[in-house]
Amino acid sequence: xxxxxxxxxPDCVERNLTGKVIDFIESKGFExxxxxxxxxxxxxxxxxxxxxxxxxxxxxxxxxxTSGPCIPMVLKKKHAVxxxxxxxxxxxxxxxxxxxxxxxxxxxxxxxxxxxSDCESSALRExxxxxxxxxxxx
Ligand code: IDP
Ligand code: MG
Numbered sequence: 001x002x003x004x005x006x007x008x009x010p011d012c013v014e015r016n017l018t019g020k021v022i023d024f025i026e027s028k029g030f031e032x033x034x035x036x037x038x039x040x041x042x043x044x045x046x047x048x049x050x051x052x053x054x055x056x057x058x059x060x061x062x063x064x065x066t067s068g069p070c071i072p073m074v075l076k077k078k079h080a081v082x083x084x085x086x087x088x089x090x091x092x093x094x095x096x097x098x099x100x101x102x103x104x105x106x107x108x109x110x111x112x113x114x115x116x117s118d119c120e121s122s123a124l125r126e127x128x129x130x131x132x133x134x135x136x137x138x
Contacts, residue, residue: 003033003136004080004117005126008071010064011111013037018071021114024101025075028087034131035073040066048129057110064110072130081123084116 008021026032040048045065052058077083089100093112096103106112117123127136 001076001078002080002120002123003127004075004077004084004123005115005130006073006075006084006117007115007130008073009111009113009115010066010068010070011107012105012113013071014068015105017105017113021101021105024104025087028077028083030075030077030080030084033074033076034136035071036130037069037071039069042066048126060110074127074131074136081117081120085118088114088116 006025008018012018012021022032042062045062046053049058049061049065052061075084087100089096089102089106091102091112092109093102093106094109096106101114102112117126127133
């Protein structure tokens with residue numbers, strides 16, 4: 001079993017898609033280990049997305065991620081990191097495969113509903129960004 005980190009982005013929460021997206025995630029066999037609803041400050045969003053500093057979409061990404069509450073969560077499944085990236089689909093909803101979350105609910109490449117860790121080391125960093133290591137890792 002492996003853990004990954006997911007975040008229902010403000011566009012997801014604002015459009016009342018929380019229930020549908022959580023249902024989808026559970027239907028694919030992921031167990032929700034931790035979950036909270038919170039609003040990121042600008043400083044927090046900038047730290048979380050620091051690898052993207054300097055990219056053309058960075059400013060818009062920070063604005064979107066701080067525009068309202070998000071729902072970060074820790075998920076568990078066999079090969080969770082890779083399996084979760086598969087079910088969310090391509091960053092751009094127009095390129096995302098049929099049946100993926102971003103294809104189903106994403107509107108633009110920025111407002112693409114959900115975040116998922118891209119590798120195991122990102123998952124650990126992202127989980128411990130939002131949740132306490134001692135509560136999650138056991
Ligand atoms: P990922 O979320 O699929 O891992 P990243 O390249 O890590 O994609 O980008 C992080 C987030 O930044 C995306 O999920 C999306 O919200 C936003 N983003 C990425 N590329 C673009 C773009 O070209 N235009 C606008 N927003 C973008
Ligand atoms: Mg990414």
